[in-house]
Amino acid sequence: MAGILVALLMLILGTNDALAGSKISALQIKGSDTMVNLGQAWAERYMEEHPDAFIAVTGGGSGTGMASLISGTCDIAMSSRNIKQKEIDQANAKGRSPVEVKVALDGIAVVVHPKNAVGKLTLDQLADIFSGRIANWKQVGGADAKIVILSREVNSGTHVYFKEHVLRKNDPGLKTEFAPDALMLSSSQAIADEVAGNPSAIGYYGMGYISPRQKVIAVAKDEKSEYIEPTIDNVVKNLYPISRPLYFYFNNECQGLAKEFIDFALSPEGQAIVKETDFVPIK
Amino acid sequence: MLRKFKEFVIEKLILLCGIASVIFVALIFVFLLKEGLSVFKFVRIGEFLAGRSWYPISEPAQLGILPLILGSLWVTFGAAVISVPIGLGCAVYIAEIAPGRTKEVLKGGIELLAAIPSVVLGFIGMVTLVPLVKNVFHLSTGLTGLSGSIILAFMAMPTIVSIAEDALYAVPKSYKEGAFALGATHWQTIWRVLLPAASSGIVAAVMLGIGRVIGETMAVMMITGNSAVIPRGLLEPLRTLTATIAAEMGEAVVGSEHYFALFAIGIILFIISFAINVTADLFLHKHK
Numbered sequence: 229m230a231g232i233l234v235a236l237l238m239l240i241l242g243t244n245d246a247l248a249g250s251k252i253s254a255l256q257i258k259g260s261d262t263m264v265n266l267g268q269a270w271a272e273r274y275m276e277e278h279p280d281a282f283i284a285v286t287g288g289g290s291g292t293g294m295a296s297l298i299s300g301t302c303d304i305a306m307s308s309r310n311i312k313q314k315e316i317d318q319a320n321a322k323g324r325s326p327v328e329v330k331v332a333l334d335g336i337a338v339v340v341h342p343k344n345a346v347g348k349l350t351l352d353q354l355a356d357i358f359s360g361r362i363a364n365w366k367q368v369g370g371a372d373a374k375i376v377i378l379s380r381e382v383n384s385g386t387h388v389y390f391k392e393h394v395l396r397k398n399d400p401g402l403k404t405e406f407a408p409d410a411l412m413l414s415s416s417q418a419i420a421d422e423v424a425g426n427p428s429a430i431g432y433y434g435m436g437y438i439s440p441r442q443k444v445i446a447v448a449k450d451e452k453s454e455y456i457e458p459t460i461d462n463v464v465k466n467l468y469p470i471s472r473p474l475y476f477y478f479n480n481e482c483q484g485l486a487k488e489f490i491d492f493a494l495s496p497e498g499q500a501i502v503k504e505t506d507f508v509p510i511k
Numbered sequence: 512m513l514r515k516f517k518e519f520v521i522e523k524l525i526l527l528c529g530i531a532s533v534i535f536v537a538l539i540f541v542f543l544l545k546e547g548l549s550v551f552k553f554v555r556i557g558e559f560l561a562g563r564s565w566y567p568i569s570e571p572a573q574l575g576i577l578p579l580i581l582g583s584l585w586v587t588f589g590a591a592v593i594s595v596p597i598g599l600g601c602a603v604y605i606a607e608i609a610p611g612r613t614k615e616v617l618k619g620g621i622e623l624l625a626a627i628p629s630v631v632l633g634f635i636g637m638v639t640l641v642p643l644v645k646n647v648f649h650l651s652t653g654l655t656g657l658s659g660s661i662i663l664a665f666m667a668m669p670t671i672v673s674i675a676e677d678a679l680y681a682v683p684k685s686y687k688e689g690a691f692a693l694g695a696t697h698w699q700t701i702w703r704v705l706l707p708a709a710s711s712g713i714v715a716a717v718m719l720g721i722g723r724v725i726g727e728t729m730a731v732m733m734i735t736g737n738s739a740v741i742p743r744g745l746l747e748p749l750r751t752l753t754a755t756i757a758a759e760m761g762e763a764v765v766g767s768e769h770y771f772a773l774f775a776i777g778i779i780l781f782i783i784s785f786a787i788n789v790t791a792d793l794f795l796h797k798h799k
Contacts, residue, residue: 291764373651383761388568408739
């Protein structure tokens with residue numbers, strides 16, 4: 229009995245020794261579901277080039293990533309929204325101070341059913357539609373049908389961005405909310421499917437999801453401006469009004485692999501991967 | 512000496528296993544209470560339970576869960592209306608009428624139904640049931656409480672059928688023979704003798720089926736639309752308590768009022784399913 233225990237103990241100690249002796253360094257990246265594919269693409273390429281590095285990328289939502297960064301269980305948090313003051317306070321209380329790096333851009337496309345006659349809207353019209361003030365398609369030049377509003381769940385960075393920048397027009401004083409009868413769907417794919425099958429639906433998702441099964445709405449800042457389609461060019465040139473930055477957050481004391489990985493993500497090679505995964509490079 | 516020592520150790524180990532589940536439940540409940548009750552530092556209990564707006568991430572957050580409670584109740588009610596008659600009918604058929612081979616096939620089928628993961632049922636519902644509900648009732652969307660109720664009814668059926676069937680099976684044979692001897696037909700025997708005699712087990716079956724429905728998360732999240740409005744019927748989108756926790760927990764800032772509110776919703780769910788299970792237990796042991 230005791231013999232087994234000793235053997236077990238030696239095994240555990242032995243493995244530890246072996247791990248410490250080797251040069252493998254590990255990096256934990258966690259956060260935004262929007263960015264998981266991008267993060268994984270970066271990690272895979274980086275590990276191909278640096279076989280002694282190990283990078284694990286997991287999703288869970290921007291808030292999950294922040295929570296892990298604060299508690300120290302991940303090295304880099306991916307986030308599709310800015311860090312909140314409350315989270316900074318919590319991190320400071322633990323002696324950490326998160327640093328923000330912008331790593332990519334994402335355009336948010338507003339989509340309707342391909343048969344919908346409406347093809348362009350202003351930001352004000354979008355705000356009115358998603359907050360429920362415009363309830364019928366004929367008010368914006370479409371058929372006489374009730375508008376079915378599709379939104380992501382509140383755990384989505386996309387939801388938060390859309391509310392703050394479209395519904396509330398970047399004005400923190402505005403208290404506009406999504407209409408209470410807006411359908412809350414748990415994934416961008418669910419929105420894509422529902423829009424494709426429902427002629428009176430309107431929804432939003434990241435540009436990567438655009439497909440011929442939905443019709444993309446051209447958006448204008450106001451009635452006098454030009455209506456712009458969400459294309460990579462338009463987002464890079466900052467013409468399309470609904471685009472957002474994607475961030476990496478890390479704790480200031482973390483160096484080494486984390487720093488190298490972020491440098492890689494920002495390099496021309498890293499930014500080429502951004503384009504491959506249907507996001508928009510920052511340069 | 513060594514034998515006695517061994518005996519002692521094993522006894523204590525088994526004791527530990529025996530009370531482990533109780534300890535876990537207690538720990539979970541304590542944790543739920545500790546985290547959930549903190550929400551009442553931010554919002555009064557009346558506002559929380561009867562508030563009509565659920566905007567948890569706004570500043571200031573609006574944490575009214577009345578739409579969510581009613582959403583859960585509506586879906587559960589719909590699922591019960593569908594699954595109880597079908598489930599009981601099925602149980603009676605299996606226990607009393609079906610010949611040997613049919614019985615085995617049916618029982619196997621029911622067990623298989625219980626084995627389908629809820630996310631799979633949700634996915635099937637999303638692809639097939641949601642468009643069907645939309646077209647049949649001419650709605651603007653098929654993501655409604657009714658779609659959720661139908662899928663949940665499938666999930667409650669196995670529980671209802673197997674427990675109700677056991678209850679019918681446990682009715683002493685002499686009751687049935689007595690009824691036949693008095694000249695009752697088979698149906699009269701089932702309706703007037705067997706069902707009343709098995710009533711406590713049947714009520715327990717229904718309660719446990721409902722307990723399964725109210726705690727179900729994945730399928731309802733996928734097909735009920737999740738709008739936090741006070742539902743006026745089953746043909747509208749609605750949002751349940753479980754879906755709210757599942758959808759929002761990932762993003763809630765730890766230690767925020769939103770985070771505590773989700774735990775408080777957990778307490779409410781815990782209380783509801785605890786009440787349902789206790790009721791079922793009372794009925795199950797009524798005649799024992």
